[in-house]
Amino acid sequence: MNRTRVIDIIRSNGILLVILLLIIVTGITERNFLTVGNLLNVLRQVAVVGIVACGMTYCIIGGAFDLSVGSVVSLAGVITILNINAGTNEYVAVAYGLLAGVATGVINGTLISLINGRSSEAFIVTYGMQVVVASIALFPSNGLFIAGRVSDGFFKSLGQGFMPIVIFLGIATIMQFVLMKTKYGRHMCFIGSNMDVAKMSGINVKLNRISYFALSGLLAGIGGIVLCSRVTSSNPTAGLNYEMDVIAAVVVGGTPMSGGKGSVYRTVVGAVIIGIMSNALNILGITAYHQQIVKGLLIIAAVAMDILNKQISLREMTHAKVYVG
Amino acid sequence: MSAYVLEMKGITKTFPGVVALDDVTLSVEKGTVHALIGENGAGKSTLMKILNGVYTATKGELFLEGQPLHLQGVRDAQEKGISTIFQEFNLINALSVAENIFLGRFEGKGQIKWNRINRKARELLEKLGFNFDVSKPVGKLSTAEKQLVEIAKALSYDAKIIVMDEPTSSLTKKEIELFFPIIEKLRKGGITVIYISHKLDEIFHICDRVSIMRDGKLVGESLVSEITRERIIELMVGRSMEMEYPARTASPGEPVLEVKNLTREPLLHDISFTLHKGEILGIAGLVGAGRTELAETIFGAAVADSGSIEINGKAVSIRSTMDGKANSIGMVTEDRKETGLVLDMSVTRNITVTKLDEVTTGIVLSKQKEGEVASEYVQKLNIKTPSINQTLYNLSGGNQQKVVLSKWLFSNVEILILDEPTRGIDVGAKYEIYCLMNELTEQGKSIIMISSELPEVLSMSDRILVMHKGMIKGELTGAKMTADNVMQLAID
Numbered sequence: 001m002n003r004t005r006v007i008d009i010i011r012s013n014g015i016l017l018v019i020l021l022l023i024i025v026t027g028i029t030e031r032n033f034l035t036v037g038n039l040l041n042v043l044r045q046v047a048v049v050g051i052v053a054c055g056m057t058y059c060i061i062g063g064a065f066d067l068s069v070g071s072v073v074s075l076a077g078v079i080t081i082l083n084i085n086a087g088t089n090e091y092v093a094v095a096y097g098l099l100a101g102v103a104t105g106v107i108n109g110t111l112i113s114l115i116n117g118r119s120s121e122a123f124i125v126t127y128g129m130q131v132v133v134a135s136i137a138l139f140p141s142n143g144l145f146i147a148g149r150v151s152d153g154f155f156k157s158l159g160q161g162f163m164p165i166v167i168f169l170g171i172a173t174i175m176q177f178v179l180m181k182t183k184y185g186r187h188m189c190f191i192g193s194n195m196d197v198a199k200m201s202g203i204n205v206k207l208n209r210i211s212y213f214a215l216s217g218l219l220a221g222i223g224g225i226v227l228c229s230r231v232t233s234s235n236p237t238a239g240l241n242y243e244m245d246v247i248a249a250v251v252v253g254g255t256p257m258s259g260g261k262g263s264v265y266r267t268v269v270g271a272v273i274i275g276i277m278s279n280a281l282n283i284l285g286i287t288a289y290h291q292q293i294v295k296g297l298l299i300i301a302a303v304a305m306d307i308l309n310k311q312i313s314l315r316e317m318t319h320a321k322v323y324v325g
Numbered sequence: 326m327s328a329y330v331l332e333m334k335g336i337t338k339t340f341p342g343v344v345a346l347d348d349v350t351l352s353v354e355k356g357t358v359h360a361l362i363g364e365n366g367a368g369k370s371t372l373m374k375i376l377n378g379v380y381t382a383t384k385g386e387l388f389l390e391g392q393p394l395h396l397q398g399v400r401d402a403q404e405k406g407i408s409t410i411f412q413e414f415n416l417i418n419a420l421s422v423a424e425n426i427f428l429g430r431f432e433g434k435g436q437i438k439w440n441r442i443n444r445k446a447r448e449l450l451e452k453l454g455f456n457f458d459v460s461k462p463v464g465k466l467s468t469a470e471k472q473l474v475e476i477a478k479a480l481s482y483d484a485k486i487i488v489m490d491e492p493t494s495s496l497t498k499k500e501i502e503l504f505f506p507i508i509e510k511l512r513k514g515g516i517t518v519i520y521i522s523h524k525l526d527e528i529f530h531i532c533d534r535v536s537i538m539r540d541g542k543l544v545g546e547s548l549v550s551e552i553t554r555e556r557i558i559e560l561m562v563g564r565s566m567e568m569e570y571p572a573r574t575a576s577p578g579e580p581v582l583e584v585k586n587l588t589r590e591p592l593l594h595d596i597s598f599t600l601h602k603g604e605i606l607g608i609a610g611l612v613g614a615g616r617t618e619l620a621e622t623i624f625g626a627a628v629a630d631s632g633s634i635e636i637n638g639k640a641v642s643i644r645s646t647m648d649g650k651a652n653s654i655g656m657v658t659e660d661r662k663e664t665g666l667v668l669d670m671s672v673t674r675n676i677t678v679t680k681l682d683e684v685t686t687g688i689v690l691s692k693q694k695e696g697e698v699a700s701e702y703v704q705k706l707n708i709k710t711p712s713i714n715q716t717l718y719n720l721s722g723g724n725q726q727k728v729v730l731s732k733w734l735f736s737n738v739e740i741l742i743l744d745e746p747t748r749g750i751d752v753g754a755k756y757e758i759y760c761l762m763n764e765l766t767e768q769g770k771s772i773i774m775i776s777s778e779l780p781e782v783l784s785m786s787d788r789i790l791v792m793h794k795g796m797i798k799g800e801l802t803g804a805k806m807t808a809d810n811v812m813q814l815a816i817d
Contacts, residue, residue, distance in 0.1 A: 186678065187678075194663075200646060201679050202646045
């Protein structure tokens with residue numbers, strides 16, 4: 001392995017290496033850190049953010065992003081718990097929660113598609129929906145926390161034990177497959193890379209884009225329901241600021257914000273990294289307030305890395321041979 | 326002192342694994358217009374990037390007015406009197422004409438002296454024989470006016486040499502006519518112009534000398550008055566080419582596409598025409614006449630207000646590009662980089678995107694099938710790429726264009742709309758594309774070709790429609806297809 005290869009590896013995995021260092025240091029100094037129990041605990045903690053982040057990955061690869069997911073997490077939980085408390089069948093109650101997520105996504109996607117919006121329009125539209133949906137989540141319970149009258153069964157099982165991890169990794173696997181191996185995924189990469197090229201290639205850009213937001217809404221709904229099930233209650237502000245954690249997972253994983261490429265597996269790695277980092281910092285006795293600083297810096301570093309990589313490959317590209325004919 | 330304003334002696338430039346320039350010597354006389362011509366990838370751009378300070382030569386020396394020249398970058402070259410006007414202008418749309426000209430060189434401490442700057446900018450433009458509002462934002466100017474601003478900027482640096490890269494490629498016929506006198510003025514003012522162009526007509530019209538490059542070497546140099554068009558082409562492509570255009574081989578059959586009273590306000594008015602099987606129907610007209618808009622409406626990228634389209638005698642509704650594709654219509658757009666291809670994706674992915682179903686097993690995209698399709702087209706269209714997994718950035722314009730064509734050939738459309746199919750590509754690739762058009766029409770496919778290059782329209786079309794202000798102003802067939810007739814219909 002020569003020098004340039006080492007540099008390449010550091011370049012493309014810089015953030016991961018820093019975290020690996022943190023893990024090793026923590027692992028050496030703290031006995032409880034590198035145990036199966038602790039790591040499963042981390043996975044369970046990041047499962048909800050991870051599920052929502054899978055949907056966000058599609059939105060970002062498709063050339064936009066979705067700020068409304070945090071509010072959808074809250075709303076889906078509120079709707080599901082209210083219905084269960086009202087005696088609705090558990091499955092139906094969950095379906096209502098999911099429906100709220102899909103509906104939000106379809107509205108997002110339709111508005112953005114109609115105006116042919118890019119990232120900046122997606123920012124405004126989904127931010128607007130975030131505010132609207134957050135408010136809708138608040139009024140059924142006047143903003144209060146609702147305890148769920150939940151008995152053992154389907155709903156309760158969703159958030160217990162390994163179930164969140166299974167749901168998270170199951171969804172990630174399916175979505176990774178669809179992204180990498182199907183026509184739908186390929187179209188997504190084209191739409192995210194260049195919407196005009198996609199349109200002029202006869203791809204149904206509008207419908208596809210609506211589907212990314214609908215999926216993002218659906219997954220935010222699933223995330224919200226899993227969260228509620230874990231604590232068997234709903235909090236109308238449970239998803240507050242969730243969108244930022246979710247975008248952080250995607251970005252730290254290494255999917256570029258510029259769209260057109262990325263992977264759901266990377267997002268899983270991103271979510272786990274952030275989880276492990278918080279966990280390590282917890283074990284090292286660093287307070288939650290200080291942890292936020294570390295998290296913020298991590299995100300900036302990830303984005304900086306991405307931009308740096310892009311500049312380097314652009315430079316390589318302009319210096320490479322041009323094949324002529 | 327040397328008679329040459331610029332001498333580039335024994336310039337060699339290597340990049341890892343490639344020799345881009347091999348011992349090139351170029352001498353340019355003061356106050357001349359010196360053409361530099363060669364196929365894409367011949368080394369013109371690399372040579373000019375050494376001249377404007379972007380690259381440093383691996384070997385060789387530069388002399389400006391007999392003095393050795395060492396450049397530290399683009400700005401340094403500019404200050405030493407070498408300015409380059411790129412195809413994509415280096416202007417900021419939101420800033421005014423004067424601001425763009427003097428950007429980064431505003432006088433005054435703390436407070437900028439706008440009056441002086443504006444006056445100076447006006448003087449520069451007047452030198453070129455133009456007079457327009459220098460406080461207008463550049464974004465509101467026409468392409469021709471933007472070019473003037475670039476030239477004025479070069480003059481503001483007291484340029485001795487101005488390099489122009491394909492200066493007329495985005496100008497209309499009328500604008501080009503206004504552009505040549507500007508070159509003349511520069512020449513009279515003792516400024517040397519290095520003129521890079523694919524358009525041989527222009528070179529014969531305004532250049533004094535021509536240097537021809539091929540494969541990183543200088544293969545010929547001559548006074549323009551002492552060389553023929555055929556000889557230049559021969560030197561460029563390295564083989565003698567019978568003609569620039571192959572003879573048409575297919576003959577049109579029954580109607581395939583009938584457009585009736587198509588209207589899309591305010592761009593298209595009451596357009597009717599018929600396209601026949603195996604026909605190449607040329608659409609000529611000035612930029613802005615509505616040619617691209619017509620193509621987009623037929624393909625479904627834009628929706629008509631009224632009118633009808635019939636394919637093989639059946640009325641069809643085309644309201645999206647999906648409809649267009651479903652009705653076996655494909656469109657090669659005029660700007661392959663913006664709307665034709667995703668440049669950072671591979672050759673394979675760009676070709677298969679139009680018909681992924683064909684390369685899918687069950688619901689899974691088959692890498693093997695995709696590879697087979699890509700290899701087939703790379704071979705068939707002679708696309709020069711090291712691998713089918715190569716990203717398109719590293720392909721020349723001609724090869725990129727072949728990839729765009731491949732993607733529609735793969736989706737096997739019956740009607741192909743080609744919007745400026747040979748823009749910005751070299752003579753060799755052009756010829757190959759013309760041959761391909763012949764081959765396709767022989768197979769019974771029909772082509773609508775929009776082109777601003779008159780010789781191309783005249784040579785390759787079976788019939789020509791001339792558009793003007795969103796209407797079809799006339800149809801030319803047979804012996805009536807002459808440059809004069811087209812231009813008479815195209816202009817007011």
